[in-house]
Amino acid sequence: MRERIRTNWMHIVHPVALAPLVLLAFDATTGRLTINPIQDLTHRTGYAAVLLLVASLACTPFSIVTGWKRLLRLRRPLGLYGFLYATLHMLVFAVLDFGLDLRLIVQEIAEKRYIVAGLAALLLLTPLAMTSTRGWQRRLGRRWKQVHRLVYLAVPLALAHYTWSQKADIRQPLALGAIVAVFLLLRLPVLRRWIEARRRKPGDVRHSTQVTGGDLP
Numbered sequence: 239m240r241e242r243i244r245t246n247w248m249h250i251v252h253p254v255a256l257a258p259l260v261l262l263a264f265d266a267t268t269g270r271l272t273i274n275p276i277q278d279l280t281h282r283t284g285y286a287a288v289l290l291l292v293a294s295l296a297c298t299p300f301s302i303v304t305g306w307k308r309l310l311r312l313r314r315p316l317g318l319y320g321f322l323y324a325t326l327h328m329l330v331f332a333v334l335d336f337g338l339d340l341r342l343i344v345q346e347i348a349e350k351r352y353i354v355a356g357l358a359a360l361l362l363l364t365p366l367a368m369t370s371t372r373g374w375q376r377r378l379g380r381r382w383k384q385v386h387r388l389v390y391l392a393v394p395l396a397l398a399h400y401t402w403s404q405k406a407d408i409r410q411p412l413a414l415g416a417i418v419a420v421f422l423l424l425r426l427p428v429l430r431r432w433i434e435a436r437r438r439k440p441g442d443v444r445h446s447t448q449v450t451g452g453d454l455p
């Protein structure tokens with residue numbers, strides 16, 4: 239039963255995370271992109287990347303609040319899908335927009351701070367994606383956790399990139415930034431202990447089901 243519940247979560251994550259890519263491929267091959275296809279591709283890959291990275295970051299705080307430890311298993315696939323879209327997003331910029339012209343690319347990076355922030359975010363995420371396997375987790379031992387803390391720098395950098403890339407309305411990236419700030423606050427040991435202690439109050443009905451995992455949807 240437990241195995242079935244765990245598998246079902248993954249059955250949701252993979253199609254949801256792949257849906258933007260499938261839709262994008264469909265729209266691109268059937269001529270359904272907007273009048274500015276490169277801008278459309280940049281927007282859609284960038285947006286999918288940022289949402290999946292934030293979703294990956296949400297797993298730990300949600301697990302702290304609800305006690306559903308299995309949410310933690312979703313961090314890796316969500317983060318890897320976020321990285322996949324961020325890589326595609328960068329490729330749209332470098333290959334489709336700039337035709338891999340290194341001189342122009344370097345010039346653009348030097349001129350626009352939002353590109354520097356995006357590039358920094360992607361560079362920080364790269365070792366995390368590379369070492370996300372169990373083999374690397376074993377090999378790196380305690381250092382694995384330290385390396386993977388880079389995500390707390392990479393996601394805010396990605397959000398700074400998103401904010402600075404917007405010409406007018408920055409409400410959406412700022413809202414995402416506020417959500418991420420709450421997620422990071424919830425990880426503070428003092429807050430975390432307080433929430434966990436409240437969750438485990440004697441007589442708390444939820445606690446007894448959480449221990450068995452019986453209240454998972």
Ligand code: HEM
Nearest residue numbers: 280281284285287288324328331356357359360396400403
């Ligand atoms: C983790 C890494 C990254 C994330 C999550 C990300 C996300 C985003 C998002 C959400 C947008 C706004 C899309 C829109 O509203 O149209 C955007 C715009 C953009 N990003 Fe990224 N990005 C990342 C890295 C990069 C990198 C490495 C590059 C290029 C080297 C890049 C180039 C661009 C460009 C050119 C725009 C369009 C700005 C405009 O509207 O003129 N991004 N990105």
